Amino acid sequence: MAETTASVRRLSSADAKRCDLYSGPTVIAPPENMKAPCDANGTATRLERARKSIDETASDRATPEVEQPDPSSTDKFALAFDIDGVLLKGGKALPESIGAMKYINGDNPPYIFVTNGGGKTEEERCIDLSRQLQMEVSPGQFICGHTPMREMAEAYQTVLVVGGEGEKCRVVAEDYGFKDVVTPGDIIKSKHDTTPFRKLTEEEYRNSRDRNFDETTIDAIFVFADSRDWAGDQQIILDLLMSKNGRLGTRSETFDEGPPIYFSHNDIVWSTSHEHSRLGMGALRTSIEALYKELTGKELTTVAFGKPHLGTFGFATRLLREWRKETYGIDQPPATVYFVGDTPESDIRGTNEYNQISDTDWFSILVKTGVYRDNKTPQYPPRKVCEDVMEAVKFAVQRELGEDQWELVEIPFWSLQRKEWTQSDPVPMNPSDLSLVGRLSK
């Protein structure tokens, strides 16, 4: 018994590491609130329920004639969640989100996460999300704004990568296979008056790389994550856009020789813990386009990935297909994907437009916990408006299965591993070994 528990990995634990993502069996960690001390009566009740659950599990296996829930009933649909403003706000889980995940986490329909955010590797972000939502999130069910940029790594030799904390986005870009990654810090280090009011901190100076920009041609600009220094980053981006063939220090006479610029998404605002939405990467894009026009008299063509870009939804479709196949053994597309988001301009617009070209029914659900507030009609209307993510998952499950076919039950967390139960599995003697999940009613 001890061996079984020692070998499991829990990404939501405080000491989870990147290598844990790829080793050991998958388990669902018990929710944090179940680790809290409880009174003797509560413990006794939970133990009684646990024993009952084990008895039922064992007797189900021993007597195959007992009616089993139809395993295909949750195969017909899938869920996709935006993160900021739906599940998290200001880096913390919204209260409804942990309950919503429990609601679908037993006989769960497959689900993925599609966020425009970024700035870390997908693996790091999944470890964060596992902790925040008190559940397991695999890189196999996660897309962030810059994920599609991975497919562009072969196309360019030297690239400028903008945004994010410290060196993190350079690490992500190199991890994606970009061969030669330059940051604004490298440029400021080589020529400090590039940005008159921006000085590198000691750490930034140490991390920035020495190079001779007189001999460097920058082939493309990638804004991976939100800029931490708009003034400095805009100056450097505009210098390159107005250059001859991406060579810093030069100026094009025709202003059509600069490198292309790609943004990982185009959200003008996003939802944080502040009472009003904050400016996002789309605002930087708008600003760069306006400044370029002001300085050169020409229109700048930029490219943005992320939602509502249909390529991101195509990417999500491929990810969902693989996730369903590898984790659930389902080798056919779902009839319906419910997309739960808070931003009409990206989540709802993208879902509705992708639905026009997809064989699967992409069903848009707008929640009121993020960018969208109740006081205005959204420019891109969803097919359903819900108060929060809990109401959204209940709506989707009940629309698919009917009201009476789903219940919340407490079960041993190891029984969520989708494997056969054996006598050597740990018997839950502790409330922390139990997990509250939604399941098909028997």
Ligand SMILES: [Mg+2]
């Ligand atoms: Mg959002």
